[in-house]
Amino acid sequence: MGISLDGLSSGLDTTSLINQLMTAEAAPQDQLKAQVTKTNTVVTALQGLNSRLATLADAAATVAKVGSLDLYTASSSSPALSASVATGAAAGELQVVVSALASAQVGVSAAMATWPSPSTITIVGHSGTPLEITPASNSLDDVASAINGSTAGVTATKVASGVDGSGTTLYRLQFSSKTTGADSAFTVYQGSAADVAAGTATNALAVPGAAVIKTAADASVTLWKGTAAEQVITSSTNTFSDLLPGITVTAATASADPVTITVSRDDTQISAVASGLVASLSSAFVLIAAQTAVSTSTDATGKTVTSAGVFAGDSTVRGIRQSALDAASAPINGHSPGEYGIVLSKTGTISFDQAKFSAAMASDPKTTIAAIQTIATRLSAAATAASDKYTGSLTSKITGDQSQVRNLGDQISAWDVRLASRKSTLQRNYSAMEVMLSNLKSQSAALSSQLSSLSTSTSTGTTG
Template structure:
């Protein structure tokens, strides 16, 4: 903290004087701080662009794989039967008749007040028997023993009025494989609902009629990549249709173009030069962070070329991907859909090729180890660190300079104080001298 020496003797505002001198000395540091601020703003902008380009690289890599176009959608002629597609689906149509739904088994005992036996035995569909020994003949203990056994069977005590209670045993899964029996000596049981598989019939009524069962109400891969879930028995066949999902393929191609245009928009906005007027009416020109940046310009050109160059001698504009006058891309969904309907294999191959080229260009720019944008970010961060050290050195230098100036001005004030004291002493001495009388003779 500086010394307060303002005007002790001289009457000068030495603090302001020192501050002004330090401000002049600090001009190089101030300029350096401005460079740091600019470098940090530029680095942040490049990092944001790099994130976008890296995301594009991932999306384009996915779009370049043939499996990404293995897109199909399924429809059903009945709301009681739903169909979904997964990997490996192919176009096709099939009729199914739902004969029955899957269900779990439910068995109940006769009315009880307590379990009449020391044990009970549960036997699964494979014939495996498990003997349980409850803690007591209490129905609550019997229920607890069954539920803790982990056999895929749950037990519940049900109040039935004056008759006391019944114990209900239920399989947790549906299907015939979940069937079980309960035996416990003298305990009577009744099967309320039997375990059964769901069943559908293909080509019903023909010589090729085929029945298929499932332990659940879902039939997996009924056709390749087609899962069917039944919710009700049907008296008439339900038609399931699998078709290529052209809308999804079009969305993927359009998304690639949109991702490129988003990047181009950022580069264009940050490369723009604007002119404003300051408070004095003078025009001030401000260049965007990316203005004149050859690295950024190269990234944009590489991406644009990757998306617009011909594939097997044919322009991407033939399938609805074209360059605009402003240097961006345009996706014509209707033209793409028409081309896809006419030549699906050719269109998908073209999009895969374009996606692969875009993925390569984007990865070259954004690779986390040697991408051109990554290298730019690393270089800028290194420069900011170096300038930060220089700024810290300037802080030390300016602190030392301030201390030196304060000592100089303190010494000046002290010397002035001594001189003033001497002046006051001399003045007092002179004033103390006797008056000299000069007379004349008569």
């Protein structure tokens, strides 16, 4: 810490004087700092608006896509079938009888202590191509492990099966196909692929004590049952994706009674999409209004201070708002968007009128949907023109302001150097002044001393 030698000769508070001078000297830098703070506040507000406009652009672009509002819901008259909507659905109805569910093949071997020698196993699937598997040993654990690690599409599980007359513990191997459907059928042979081809291999599921517990089978449903048009549709799983366009049907249980699948337009979901689009636009308008509004406050003296929002007088923001407003409120083929539930108020805000939208959908759904998509297309263009990360007008303004902040920062740094140099100069000058005053005082004291001595000497001579 430095030692203060304030006013040792002059009696002045030189540190205070220097600080006051430096405060005056730093006024231009303080103005630059204030400008940085103000510009950063504007940038933050612009970034918030840009984010909301980007969200609006994405939402509007999604709604504007062909088929985006072709939304449907599917229902079933029975728990035996469930239906869900995918892409490309259309309104309609179909009666279906669930004839059978899909199943996987399950079989068990005869009870044994170890797999018969030789240990080679061959599994033949529905394609007829044999897959030869060679376990590490004849142990049932090794056999099961080899099958589970193969590409046969079959799992093997060792299951306890009592003891034989000699007290030896016996087991069975349960074989299950990994998938359902008729094509998942398989046969397990004791022997090599060559033995299978020669007809000398043993079918492990056909020997005494072995059995096929469940056969592989497809699920099947019957359309128009009992009529001349009756048609059976099969699937390797319990799911059918081709009964109706864009509808996935899943069978839960077999049923002799017809199940009705109904597909209808989902007005609730369409309304939610339209409402969400308006809400996204309104969110941007609310932010602009909040950042433009004039507010009043009271300063420390009790005086009322009026402050305008950061967007007040900003022509770029004003132009963006007007473009979005025009996109949402301009007529469509001579009809006001208000007829479709997108209502413009006297104060320039946008709201969604559920009742009007529902009435329009009930009266003319095709025209209503087309109108919403037209508005979405216009909003997408307006919002993108403002918020595009490369060419957006708002993006460009943000980039320009950020560049200004960087330039101001460089100027502030330059002022730091300039002020440090100025302060050092003032400290040297005041120190030199104190030294000079100290020397003058010393000289004055010495001169006074000499004069006093001279006066004394003269007085003594006169007396003598």
